[in-house]
Amino acid sequence: MDTQWPRWEVFKQDSPNKPHQAVGSVHAADPEHALLTARNIFARRPQAVSMWVVRAEDIYSWTQEEVAEGQMTKGESYQAQVGQYLVFRKTSHKRSMTFVDYVGEVEAATPEEALKKAQATFTDALALAWWIVPADRVYKSDPSPETIQSWFAPAKDKTYKQQQYYATVGSHISKHKVGRGVEDEE
Amino acid sequence: MPVKYGVPSDPDYNERLAEFEARIKRGEKIEPGDWMPEEYRRQLIRMISQHAHSEVVGMLPEGAWITRAPTLKRKMILVAKVQDEAGHGQYLYHAAETLGVSREAMLEALLAGKAKYSSIFNYPTLTWADIGTIGWLVDGAAIKNQTMLAACSYGPYSRAMVRICAEETFHHKQGKEMVLLYAKGTPKQRQMAQDAINRWWWPALMMMGPHDQDSPNTEVLVRWGIKTKTNDQVRQEFINEHAPEILEAGLTLPDPDLRYDEKTGNWLHGPINWDEFWQVVNGNGPMNKERLEARRRAHAEGAWVREALEAYAAKRQRTAVAV
Amino acid sequence: MRSEVREALIAKLTALADDEVILAHRGSEWTGHGPILEEDIALANIVQDELGHATLWYGLRQQLDGSDPDQLAFFRDAYGYRCCELVELPKGDWAFTMLRQYLYDLYEALWLEAAQHSTYKPLAEAVQKIMREERFHLQHTQAWVERLGQGTDESNRRLQQALDMQWGYAQQLFVPIPGEELLVAEGIVPDLLPLRERWLEHSTRHLQNAGLKLPINPGYQPTSRAYHTEHLWSILAEMQSTARWDAEAKVW
Ligand SMILES: [Fe+2]
Ligand SMILES: [Fe+2]
Ligand SMILES: [Fe+2]
Numbered sequence: 029m030d031t032q033w034p035r036w037e038v039f040k041q042d043s044p045n046k047p048h049q050a051v052g053s054v055h056a057a058d059p060e061h062a063l064l065t066a067r068n069i070f071a072r073r074p075q076a077v078s079m080w081v082v083r084a085e086d087i088y089s090w091t092q093e094e095v096a097e098g099q100m101t102k103g104e105s106y107q108a109q110v111g112q113y114l115v116f117r118k119t120s121h122k123r124s125m126t127f128v129d130y131v132g133e134v135e136a137a138t139p140e141e142a143l144k145k146a147q148a149t150f151t152d153a154l155a156l157a158w159w160i161v162p163a164d165r166v167y168k169s170d171p172s173p174e175t176i177q178s179w180f181a182p183a184k185d186k187t188y189k190q191q192q193y194y195a196t197v198g199s200h201i202s203k204h205k206v207g208r209g210v211e212d213e214e
Numbered sequence: 215m216p217v218k219y220g221v222p223s224d225p226d227y228n229e230r231l232a233e234f235e236a237r238i239k240r241g242e243k244i245e246p247g248d249w250m251p252e253e254y255r256r257q258l259i260r261m262i263s264q265h266a267h268s269e270v271v272g273m274l275p276e277g278a279w280i281t282r283a284p285t286l287k288r289k290m291i292l293v294a295k296v297q298d299e300a301g302h303g304q305y306l307y308h309a310a311e312t313l314g315v316s317r318e319a320m321l322e323a324l325l326a327g328k329a330k331y332s333s334i335f336n337y338p339t340l341t342w343a344d345i346g347t348i349g350w351l352v353d354g355a356a357i358k359n360q361t362m363l364a365a366c367s368y369g370p371y372s373r374a375m376v377r378i379c380a381e382e383t384f385h386h387k388q389g390k391e392m393v394l395l396y397a398k399g400t401p402k403q404r405q406m407a408q409d410a411i412n413r414w415w416w417p418a419l420m421m422m423g424p425h426d427q428d429s430p431n432t433e434v435l436v437r438w439g440i441k442t443k444t445n446d447q448v449r450q451e452f453i454n455e456h457a458p459e460i461l462e463a464g465l466t467l468p469d470p471d472l473r474y475d476e477k478t479g480n481w482l483h484g485p486i487n488w489d490e491f492w493q494v495v496n497g498n499g500p501m502n503k504e505r506l507e508a509r510r511r512a513h514a515e516g517a518w519v520r521e522a523l524e525a526y527a528a529k530r531q532r533t534a535v536a537v
Numbered sequence: 538m539r540s541e542v543r544e545a546l547i548a549k550l551t552a553l554a555d556d557e558v559i560l561a562h563r564g565s566e567w568t569g570h571g572p573i574l575e576e577d578i579a580l581a582n583i584v585q586d587e588l589g590h591a592t593l594w595y596g597l598r599q600q601l602d603g604s605d606p607d608q609l610a611f612f613r614d615a616y617g618y619r620c621c622e623l624v625e626l627p628k629g630d631w632a633f634t635m636l637r638q639y640l641y642d643l644y645e646a647l648w649l650e651a652a653q654h655s656t657y658k659p660l661a662e663a664v665q666k667i668m669r670e671e672r673f674h675l676q677h678t679q680a681w682v683e684r685l686g687q688g689t690d691e692s693n694r695r696l697q698q699a700l701d702m703q704w705g706y707a708q709q710l711f712v713p714i715p716g717e718e719l720l721v722a723e724g725i726v727p728d729l730l731p732l733r734e735r736w737l738e739h740s741t742r743h744l745q746n747a748g749l750k751l752p753i754n755p756g757y758q759p760t761s762r763a764y765h766t767e768h769l770w771s772i773l774a775e776m777q778s779t780a781r782w783d784a785e786a787k788v789w
Contacts, residue, residue, distance in 0.1 A: 030513075031520050032317040032573060035308075052374070053308045054575055055317065057523035057684070058530055064677050068579040069304060072297070073381075091247040121242050123364060125377045157245050178672035185666070186585065188287065189294040194387035270574070277569035281562060284780040284789035285607045286595075289565070290588045296568050297581035304574045342779045400785040508570065516572025518695070519631045522688030529687065 036062040037087055040070050041078040048080055049126035059167040067179050076180045079169045086165040088139040090158045100140050112163035113142035119153040128159045219252040238439040243369035246312040254438050255313050258368055263320045266306035267331035271505050273299045275339040291388050302378045309370040325510050334417050336499030343396055347410035349389015351418040357382050358452045367439030397463040412468045420491045422449040450480055457481045542723055545716030547598055552714055552762055554594035555620035558610055561587040566628045586670040593663045611780035615769045622759040623706040625766045632685050632695035639678035640707045646671045647735050651727035686747025697749050705755035712760050
């Protein structure tokens with residue numbers, strides 16, 4: 029049986045005052061490897077200053093529909109005593125590259141309780157989806173300036189993979205109205 | 215997660231289906247965990263995994279020229295581009311995984327020859343100018359399709375597409391820049407560019423798939439907001455943009471019937487050779503065997519690597535528990 | 538700058554760049570063929586970085602003698618290339634590739650750290666840029682060596698085999714090129730002797746922690762960069778085939 033390694037959800041922070049956002053997932057063997065991999069996949073282009081990874085199976089998710097239907101339990105609950113939970117939320121149906129954004133932490137005994145607390149705490153916008161993550165399951169990239177320089181800054185110099193680098197190519201479509209496909213054929 | 219993939223035999227199916235379709239009409243995104251028809255899920259898995267396979271197999275024709283790129287810059291650009299295709303495959307497998315299908319299973323289907331991928335990648339890259347032409351035409355055609363899919367109703371697929379489109383624009387532009395440069399270059403460069411256009415034009419038009427009347431899935435896909443345009447609409451957009459630009463560059467297109475239609479503002483093309491298309495789809499293209507073989511080899515040769523890291527992680531887990 | 542120093546610096550920059558070009562070439566042979574998508578992408582990052590480093594080193598040479606980087610890369614033959622033999626060896630399996638990249642990255646990271654205070658400003662500036670990327674490379678390849686070494690019996694065996702093969706070749710990284718002592722005396726580049734000590738210490742510790750057997754009988758240790766393995770000719774024939782295909786072409 030093949031293994032593609034476990035899946036880890038990746039949260040990327042674009043700049044220091046923006047929230048971490050769910051950008052996708054990576055397949056990796058262990059936490060350190062998952063962080064390195066997340067950097068390799070999701071920081072090929074700017075912007076990033078920090079990344080978090082969480083094993084996909086350690087995430088508890090609820091959509092608005094599930095909440096409305098009162099589906100409050102999520103399989104076997106994570107066996108935790110009282111602890112911190114990270115809360116992520118999606119608030120818009122607009123087209124986007126990212127899913128849920130980090131909004132803060134709550135203290136709770138179970139993911140279900142964390143969800144209830146999150147609903148009571150983060151009331152500034154309608155939640156279309158919630159992700160609740162036990163804090164001890166989150167692995168974070170090193171916040172030192174040295175690591176930020178080495179992991180995230182170089183992408184800014186790789187201008188050849190940004191479309192603006194080729195901006196002046198060709199002319200606009202509106203200029204072309206007449207002509208036959210083969211008129212220039214030798 | 216309780217499975218909520220509805221089937222018509224469910225007592226509340228029609229009611230839920232109406233709700234579901236109303237959500238799509240309102241422009242809401244369907245997210246993992248939401249109720250959806252099993253058929254919606256099935257169609258998405260089919261489309262997304264095919265799309266992912268196409269990105270991954272699509273690395274091969276261009277990848278073959280990385281070691282022969284003519285300048286340091288072109289080499290870097292090409293590595294970045296082929297790398298992006300791997301990234302696109304990676305994002306798309308992720309989107310499919312949210313529907314409860316594993317990457318292991320999707321890859322197994324690909325390697326067993328049971329899964330489809332875009333047949334354009336079963337054509338060979340014969341010269342360096344093919345690299346520019348693929349970027350301009352093949353990525354150009356892909357962008358048209360992907361821009362449409364970025365609006366699709368399934369959240370994870372839509373998000374993957376938004377990310378992919380942003381990257382794909384670079385692919386398109388670097389290819390176009392190259393072809394335009396060679397079209398104005400030396401006689402040999404010009405000839406190389408023209409030859410590449412001649413070989414890739416028709417396969418690029420086939421990329422959008424059969425004509426609408428021959429495309430059985432289109433209706434349901436449009437109704438559920440997976441596709442928002444038909445194959446022929448997307449094909450027309452592609453031709454309208456690319457045909458005039460190629461002609462303006464002083465290159466020709468291998469279609470004697472191609473003409474601009476004043477009334478509709480469309481560039482009309484001659485008949486597409488669908489026999490060739492189906493030949494390639496059904497495994498008889500020039501490169502079908504080689505492409506699949508390359509994927510199989512990479513997968514087989516990587517098996518011990520994947521096992522090693524899994525073993526390492528298991529050992530570390532044990533030590534962590536012991537401590 | 539005295540002309541002997543200038544000549545030596547040109548030669549050193551060429552050697553630095555040639556190493557990166559050929560190493561990147563070998564790495565790029567994996568693109569599309571890696572053991573898993575994520576690692577295909579990861580190695581392609583390293584390849585792009587190393588090509589970028591080569592471009593920077595050739596660029597510094599260009600400032601000194603006006604030579605064009607692409608001319609140097611695509612129109613010099615095996616007689617003219619000054620890469621070390623380690624980077625020329627065929628790509629081998631994933632263990633071979635990761636180990637070579639690790640041994641090279643460790644050398645490069647240590648060299649850069651020591652070259653930060655070069656008295657030659659343009660070089661010191663380039664070092665700052667390159668160093669950021671090499672820190673990450675080293676983290677990445679170090680992680681791979683540890684995991685393959687401690688993974689399965691098979692991965693350990695393959696890694697050990699790669700090490701036995703590469704160890705002697707890697708020593709060439711610390712052989713000064715003719716005239717290098719002039720550059721060291723001027724504080725332009727670091728002395729390779731103490732660097733070698735640090736490299737040996739770091740690599741030995743990490744490799745042993747990964748469960749590999751050291752010391753190793755190094756066997757053949759190349760010294761001159763004027764001669765190469767039997768592979769370089771073919772690498773260049775392939776790499777330069779498009780650039781040389783059209784004698785009239787000025788731009789690509
Ligand atoms: Fe793509
Ligand atoms: Fe480097
Ligand atoms: Fe490196």
